[in-house]
Amino acid sequence: MTELPAPTRVRRRSYRRYAAGKALGALGSLGFMLVVNFFLFRVLPGDPARTLGRGRFTTQEQLEEFNATYGLDQSLPQQFVTYVQNTLTGDLGISLRYRVPVSDLIIDRMWPTLLLVGTSTLLAAVIGIWMGVNSGWRRGSRFDRGATGSSLTLYSMPEWWLGLLLIYLLAVGPGPLPGLFPTGGLHSPDVDPSSPAGVLDVAWHLTLPVLTLTLAYLADYALIMRSSLLDEIGEDYVTTARAKGLRDVQVRNRHAVRNALLPTTTVVALSIGFVVTGAITVETVFSIPGLGLLATEALTVPDYWVLQGTLLVSTAAVIFANLAANLVYGLLDPRVRT
Amino acid sequence: MALALASLAPGLALAPATASEDEPVTFTVAYLNEVDSFNPFLGIEASSFEMWSLMYDSLTGYAMEDMQPTPALASEWETSEDGLTWTFTIRDDATWSDGEPLTAQDVLYTYERIRDGGPERATWGVYLKGVESVTAPDDTTVVLQLEEPSALLPLLPIPIVPEHVWSDVSDDDMRSYGNEPTGGEPVVGSGPFRLVEGTAGGSTYRLEVNPDYWGGAPHIDEVVVRVFKSEDPAIQALVTGEVDFVEGINALQVQSLEGRDGISAQMGDSPGFDEIAFNTGSIDTDTGEPLGDPNPAVLDPAFRWALNFAIDRDQIIETAYQGAGQAGDTIIPPAYAGFRWEPPEEDAATYDPERAAQLLDEAGYTVGDDGFRTLPNGDPIGKLRLYARSDSQTSVDVIELFSEWLADLDIDSEVRAFESSKLTDIIYEGTFDAFEWGWYVEPDPSSMLSYMTCDERGNWSDSWYCNEEYDTLFEQQRIEQDDAAREEQVQQMQEILYYDAPYLVTAYSTVGEAWRSDRFACLRQQPDPGGVYLIQYGVHNYVNMRPAAEADECAGEEGTTQLSQEAGGEGGVSTAFLVGGGVVLVGLLAVGGVVAMRRRGTVGDRE
Numbered sequence: 001m002t003e004l005p006a007p008t009r010v011r012r013r014s015y016r017r018y019a020a021g022k023a024l025g026a027l028g029s030l031g032f033m034l035v036v037n038f039f040l041f042r043v044l045p046g047d048p049a050r051t052l053g054r055g056r057f058t059t060q061e062q063l064e065e066f067n068a069t070y071g072l073d074q075s076l077p078q079q080f081v082t083y084v085q086n087t088l089t090g091d092l093g094i095s096l097r098y099r100v101p102v103s104d105l106i107i108d109r110m111w112p113t114l115l116l117v118g119t120s121t122l123l124a125a126v127i128g129i130w131m132g133v134n135s136g137w138r139r140g141s142r143f144d145r146g147a148t149g150s151s152l153t154l155y156s157m158p159e160w161w162l163g164l165l166l167i168y169l170l171a172v173g174p175g176p177l178p179g180l181f182p183t184g185g186l187h188s189p190d191v192d193p194s195s196p197a198g199v200l201d202v203a204w205h206l207t208l209p210v211l212t213l214t215l216a217y218l219a220d221y222a223l224i225m226r227s228s229l230l231d232e233i234g235e236d237y238v239t240t241a242r243a244k245g246l247r248d249v250q251v252r253n254r255h256a257v258r259n260a261l262l263p264t265t266t267v268v269a270l271s272i273g274f275v276v277t278g279a280i281t282v283e284t285v286f287s288i289p290g291l292g293l294l295a296t297e298a299l300t301v302p303d304y305w306v307l308q309g310t311l312l313v314s315t316a317a318v319i320f321a322n323l324a325a326n327l328v329y330g331l332l333d334p335r336v337r338t
Numbered sequence: 339m340a341l342a343l344a345s346l347a348p349g350l351a352l353a354p355a356t357a358s359e360d361e362p363v364t365f366t367v368a369y370l371n372e373v374d375s376f377n378p379f380l381g382i383e384a385s386s387f388e389m390w391s392l393m394y395d396s397l398t399g400y401a402m403e404d405m406q407p408t409p410a411l412a413s414e415w416e417t418s419e420d421g422l423t424w425t426f427t428i429r430d431d432a433t434w435s436d437g438e439p440l441t442a443q444d445v446l447y448t449y450e451r452i453r454d455g456g457p458e459r460a461t462w463g464v465y466l467k468g469v470e471s472v473t474a475p476d477d478t479t480v481v482l483q484l485e486e487p488s489a490l491l492p493l494l495p496i497p498i499v500p501e502h503v504w505s506d507v508s509d510d511d512m513r514s515y516g517n518e519p520t521g522g523e524p525v526v527g528s529g530p531f532r533l534v535e536g537t538a539g540g541s542t543y544r545l546e547v548n549p550d551y552w553g554g555a556p557h558i559d560e561v562v563v564r565v566f567k568s569e570d571p572a573i574q575a576l577v578t579g580e581v582d583f584v585e586g587i588n589a590l591q592v593q594s595l596e597g598r599d600g601i602s603a604q605m606g607d608s609p610g611f612d613e614i615a616f617n618t619g620s621i622d623t624d625t626g627e628p629l630g631d632p633n634p635a636v637l638d639p640a641f642r643w644a645l646n647f648a649i650d651r652d653q654i655i656e657t658a659y660q661g662a663g664q665a666g667d668t669i670i671p672p673a674y675a676g677f678r679w680e681p682p683e684e685d686a687a688t689y690d691p692e693r694a695a696q697l698l699d700e701a702g703y704t705v706g707d708d709g710f711r712t713l714p715n716g717d718p719i720g721k722l723r724l725y726a727r728s729d730s731q732t733s734v735d736v737i738e739l740f741s742e743w744l745a746d747l748d749i750d751s752e753v754r755a756f757e758s759s760k761l762t763d764i765i766y767e768g769t770f771d772a773f774e775w776g777w778y779v780e781p782d783p784s785s786m787l788s789y790m791t792c793d794e795r796g797n798w799s800d801s802w803y804c805n806e807e808y809d810t811l812f813e814q815q816r817i818e819q820d821d822a823a824r825e826e827q828v829q830q831m832q833e834i835l836y837y838d839a840p841y842l843v844t845a846y847s848t849v850g851e852a853w854r855s856d857r858f859a860c861l862r863q864q865p866d867p868g869g870v871y872l873i874q875y876g877v878h879n880y881v882n883m884r885p886a887a888e889a890d891e892c893a894g895e896e897g898t899t900q901l902s903q904e905a906g907g908e909g910g911v912s913t914a915f916l917v918g919g920g921v922v923l924v925g926l927l928a929v930g931g932v933v934a935m936r937r938r939g940t941v942g943d944r945e
Contacts, residue, residue, distance in 0.1 A: 046759025052382050055778050058464050058785040060797050065460035069513055094514045098538040099380040099457075101514055105539065164570055172574045183575040185541055185564055284567040289372075289541045293567060300729075300759060 018330050026323040033315045037308050038083050044302040048072065048096045051301050070096055083308070092312070093305030097298065102309040105294065110276065110313075112186050113290035116206060116283070117275045120213035125268050128218045129261075132225025136260075137252050139230060147222060155219035163212045163285035170208060181208050184287035209286040213279055217271075224267055228260040235259075262333065266325060273321030277314040362559035363885050365858060367583040367872065368572040372565040375538045376525065377517035378497040379451075379458040384873055385563075389536075391877045392545055392561065393527035394497035397426055397445065397480070400875035402866045404675065405609075405781035407493045411445070411528075412480070421487035421819045426480045432552045434500045436526045442474035447501035449480075456509055462496045464785070487817040489824050493782050495875075500526050530556050530881045541565045557860075557884040573852070576601065582857055585872050587850035589662030600856030605662040605848040606863060606870035609673040612666070612732070612776035613841040614649070614740055615801045616642050620768025623796035630768020635703065635719050642839035644697035648743045650689035654844050658735035662850065666843035668832040669790075670783055673865045676821075677783050679829035681836055687843075695747055711748045721750045725764065725773040728755035733774045736844060740772075765800045775800065776847065781875060783828055787812055790835060803840035849873075859889035 049057065049066045057063050067073040071082065086093060092102035131151065135144040154162070173179040182205050187193045191201045232238060233256060241251045280292040291310055298306040329336050375381035378390040399410035412426040432440040449472045452458045466472075471483040482491070503526050507515050516538055519525055524532035530551045536543030543563040549555045564581055566572035573591055575581045577598070595603040617632035618639075635641045651665035667687040670678040681687060698704075702714030712718055722744065726737035734755050741751045751771075756764065764770050779786045788794060791812050792804035811831045818824040835841065849870050853861070860883050864874040871879060884892060 044759070045757065045763045047762065050762055051759055053460075054798075055785075056382050057460060058788060058798065059467070061467075062460045062463055063797070065455060065463070066457065069457045069460065097374050097382075099375045099377065099514055100516050100538055108537065108540075160568075167571055167574055172578055179578050183571045183578065183580060184566055187542075285571060287541055287565060287567040287571060289539065289565075294539075300757070302759065 015330055019327055022323055022326045022330075026319050029319050030316060033312065033319075034084070034087065037311050037315075038080055040311070041302055041304050041307045042076065044299070046300075046302055048301050048303065052097065070094065087308075087312070092309040095298075095306045096303045097301055097306070102305045105306065106291065106309050106313055109289055109291045109294045112288050113276060113279075113283070113292065115202070116209055116288055116290060117213065117279050119206070120210050120217060120279075121268075121271050121275055123210065123214045124217035125221050125264075125271070127214070128221025129225045129264060131218070131222040132264075133229060133252070133257055133260075135222065136226040136229030136233070137256075139226075144226075148226070151219035151222045154215045157216070158281070159212060159216050159279065160281040160285045162216060163209065163282055166208050166212055167285070181205075184285070186288055206288075209282050209288060212286075213282055220267060220271070221264060225260065225264050228263045229256055232256045232260045265328070265332070269321055269325030269328070270318075273318035274314075276317040363557075364560040364562055365558050365583070365880070365883065366562045366564060366581045368564050368566050368575060368581040368585075370566055370569065370572065370586045372539050372541070373536065373543060373563070375516065376533060376536060377512075377515050378499065379456075379461050379512065380515070381538075382461075388873055388877070389533070389543065389545075389563075390497045391529065392531040392880060393525060393529045393533055394499065395432065395440075395528050396496050396498060397428075397494040398492050400495075400781060400864075402862055402864045402874075402876075402878055404865055405673070405875050411440070411498060412492070412494075415492050417491075417819070421817075422484045424482040424484070424491055426482070426492075428478045428480060429552060430478050432528050433550060434502075434526050434528055435524060435532050435548055435550070436500075438500065438502055439477075440498070440500070440528050441477040442480045443477065444501050445480045445498050446472055446474040447505070448496060448498045451504070452496065454509075456512060458512065465490065465494055465496055487819050489816055489818050490782055490784060498528070500528075528552075530877060531561055536563075551881075553881060556881045557888065558858075558880075561880060576852055576854065579854065579857075583851070583853040583872055585849060585851045585870070587852060589660035589848075589850060592662070592850040592852060595852045600854055601852055602855040603850070603852035604871075605850050607664070607671075607673055607865070607868045608778075608847050608849045608870060609671050609781075609865075610776055610778040610847045611669060611671055611843050612736070612774065612845045612847060613669075613843045614736070614772055614774055615841050616772050616839070617768060617770055618642075618801050618803045618838075618840045620802045621795065628768075630770075632768060633719065633722055633771045634713055636722065636771045638701065639838045640701035641698070641703060642842070643837060644694050644701060644703075645744075646687060646839055646842055647690040647694040647697070648747055649687075649740065649842060649844060650743065651687060651844055652689065654736055654739060658732045658739065659845060659848075662848045664846040664848075666845045668836055668843060669777070669779070669786055669841065670828070670832055671779055671846045673869065674779070674781065674783065676825050677828045679832035679836075685836075691743070691746055698747065705748050709748060710750055719749060721752050722771045723769075724751050724753050725761055725770050726753065726755040727758050727761055727773075727775065729758055737774045740774075766796070768802065773800075774844075784816065787815070787828065787831055790831075790840065801840035803835075803838070805834060805838060808834050855886070857886050858883050859886045860884045860892035 049063050049072065053063060053066065057066060064073070071079065074082070083093070090103070092106070094100065095102050095105055098105060128151075131147045135141075135147050138144060167183050168174065171179045171181045171183045182188075185205055187198060187202045187205055191198045193199070193202050238251060238256055241255045246254070276291055277295075279290070280296050282288070283290040283293040291314070294306060295310040298310070326336075369385045371383050371385050373381065373386045373389050374383045375386055376389060376393070378394060381387070381390070395411045397410060397412040398407040400406070401408045411428055411432060413429050415424060415426045417424055428440075428442045428445060434440055449466060449469075452462045452466055453469070453472070468485045468488055469482050470485050473481045473483070475481065517525055518537050519534055522534075524534045524546070527533070527548075530548055530553065531545035532548050534544050534546050541564065545561045545563075547556050547559050564575070566575070569587050569591060572581065572584045573587060573595065576584045576595070589605060592603040592605055595601050616636040617630070619628070619637055620630040620632060621627060622629045655661060655663045655665055664672070665687065667681050668679055672678060698711060703711045703719070706712040706716075706718065708718070710718060724737050724741055727733040734753075737753050737755075741753045744751045761773060761775075765773065777786060777789070789798045790801070790803050791799070791809050792806075793809075795802050795804060808831055811827050811834075815824045815827040815831070818827060851871050853871065861871045861879045862882065863869040863871060864876075864878070882892065
């Protein structure tokens with residue numbers, strides 16, 4: 001037990017002021033990103049018309065026509081003004097590569113990513129925390145050794161390689177074994193993904209990629225949960241709880257796990273922020289048209305408006321996830337409000 | 339667990355997908371690049387061109403043998419004496435898929451839209467360049483009036499779109515008009531297939547047969563395109579039978595698929611070349627002042643010409659191309675036999691380091707005291723900067739080999755690899771000595787030839803090459819009406835380039851393809867023989883392919899390959915995976931073991 005704090009107590013802010021402060025900070029970061037967003041990608045090497053048009057736009061005229069159509073012939077300050085005006089009205093511009101409004105493109109690509117990364121994050125968090133609790137509580141047990149060893153191995157494996165391996169084992173089927181899952185894609189071509197059969201079909205297609213990502217993410221949660229639970233086990237209040245005669249499960253679930261959950265909350269909150277940025281390698285291996293893939297492919301053009309749009313969406317997601325984590329923290333642990 | 343169980347069900351249901359009598363015949367093809375737009379005025383990717391060709395027709399098509407213009411929507415054409423008036427007769431039996439007749443008015447509308455500017459002209463304007471007016475005196479006649487004769491005509495691969503649909507698309511909307519199916523209605527077209535499902539950048543597209551196609555209905559019911567983002571899963575999908583065709587794979591992958599039951603694979607000649615290009619004199623195109631800092635050596639044609647014999651093209655093909663490719667020499671690949679010029683035997687592009695050294699000595703690049711060659715004025719050459727594209731292993735390998743061969747000739751060099759977009763910037767800044775890249779050559783050589791003209795410096799020229807004699811020939815062949823005379827001019831231009839050596843052509847490229855020969859037959863190569871089976875000019879194979887059971891119906895057709903089914907054992911892919919799987923297992927066991935050992939010691943310490 002530590003000494004009581006000195007008499008000069010720091011006055012705690014009210015929760016409302018704390019929340020308002022955090023929200024204002026988040027807005028500030030968002031505004032900053034809005035500006036950085038524009039200039040960041042203009043520094044990229046390459047010229048969209050030349051990259052896209054190599055071997056296609058064979059005359060100078062064709063190049064100029066392309067640039068004029070998509071506003072690339074304007075001066076940089078002029079383009080910046082147009083960008084800010086458009087973004088504030090919710091217009092993210094037209095993709096240079098796909099020639100469709102970027103907002104349509106992002107909405108189209110966001111669902112596969114949310115479904116894939118969201119499901120995997122959720123599964124990994126739930127299974128990982130469960131594994132961490134059991135490993136930590138019975139440290140050194142056979143379960144602990146198996147769980148920690150295998151989750152570390154999976155964590156160190158490159159995601160794309162794990163994906164390819166699963167494709168071979170479960171989609172192609174080695175030797176006489178049948179292939180159970182498709183090798184890639186989001187749904188079968190002739191199925192409407194919103195129908196009941198379509199939902200099953202999407203689930204069937206997503207099984208392998210979700211499995212890959214879940215396995216890869218597992219260690220994050222399992223190890224953090226395990227080590228923070230180990231920290232708590234040594235605390236006096238656990239001894240007290242045992243001394244009161246509580247059963248082992250009660251000590252674990254009511255006391256130790258609750259306190260050990262705080263660091264894990266941070267990790268989960270941060271991961272949720274990164275859900276929209278996608279999982280580039282897994283999206284590539286399983287050919288899932290998600291946001292991560294969209295952004296990486298836009299880099300090669302460079303497709304300015306798609307890059308700006310995806311960065312804006314993903315930074316906004318991280319900023320809001322952080323804000324949410326801060327707000328929840330303020331409730332869970334009043335000490336952070338100082 | 340619930341997810342896994344639920345997802346097993348459709349898997350088992352879909353697995354035995356063998357075609358029965360009344361089931362639709364679907365040809366599923368794996369693309370490695372998605373369609374960037376179904377709007378034929380906007381897209382740029384080769385896969386988009388393939389889709390438009392399935393959905394629309396153009397006035398002329400391409401022959402399978404040599405890709406020369408053939409009749410399509412235009413059944414015939416004639417030229418006036420002076421070559422300035424071209425009259426095309428449009429077929430009267432073509433209809434739009436919504437029942438409206440396709441007439442000369444639609445052609446007129448499409449061409450006017452392109453001539454008016456905007457993205458339409460950016461995509462197709464080159465084919466109507468120098469056209470003074472387009473008229474449609476009646477429903478089956480289109481007349482093009484030219485300012486000067488054009489050697490490009492009758493080549494007109496522009497997809498003709500229905501006026502009654504596209505007149506609703508304003509110029510402003512055109513910039514982002516997707517031309518995708520809405521509300522379950524297929525996109526209105528006149529081609530052999532109709533697009534019923536698909537969005538730009540999406541991962542699956544579905545086209546159903548157009549039973550009223552003027553060229554006769556295709557023998558399959560559906561074409562499904564699935565986009566794969568990497569090659570290995572696409573190949574696995576071919577093995578499982580999820581897809582029937584994969585293209586764009588490499589030579590090792592083709593080798594691993596050869597000999598598998600029901601699968602055929604090949605490397606098809608693709609009309610393109612790769613080259614080592616030099617900075618032949620970068621200038622500021624506004625002022626004419628030198629730009630960048632090219633090494634004086636590469637500015638000298640004699641120096642570049644000597645290096646033509648320093649390149650072992652056979653070794654390049656063997657190591658950098660895994661044997662899949664042909665040694666190259668000029669910028670027109672063998673696929674276009676008519677336009678191609680062959681170097682005379684005494685100057686053929688062979689590996690002859692002694693001749694290279696001798697030529698360098700004669701040009702004044704003698705070996706100095708430090709063991710390196712010097713410039714004719716005695717100054718050291720210094721390090722030549724050789725650049726490769728980091729996104730292509732072949733590019734990096736070729737440039738590294740080149741650097742070694744230069745070292746054998748006592749020329750110092752450094753190799754660096756850049757992203758394509760970064761390398762493009764470097765080329766326009768003129769801060770390089772040589773780099774490796776390639777071009778795809780269209781059936782009409784005009785575009786490729788134009789990249790080497792003086793006017794293209796600062797635009798598409800990447801070697802900064804400029805030669806007045808070459809430019810004069812370029813202008814001549816552009817308006818030459820006599821085919822034989824034009825071929826001769828084009829050959830002369832290649833000869834000039836060969837001896838001036840702004841490019842040292844290293845290889846003619848090939849494309850790997852694999853397909854289920856147990857499911858589909860009657861495919862034909864383009865160019866025939868030796869070419870590719872898909873992503874051709876035109877959609878001959880989609881229209882003419884048949885299910886394998888009907889293979890004998892096309893057996894007599896000229897040029898059609900009766901695809902053989904080779905029996906064979908295990909392919910290389912599965913072996914690679916087995917080895918990989920074994921490594922993982924061993925790794926897992928090892929890690930598990932180590933962890934177990936370390937943990938055992940601490941078991942007793944708890945509480």
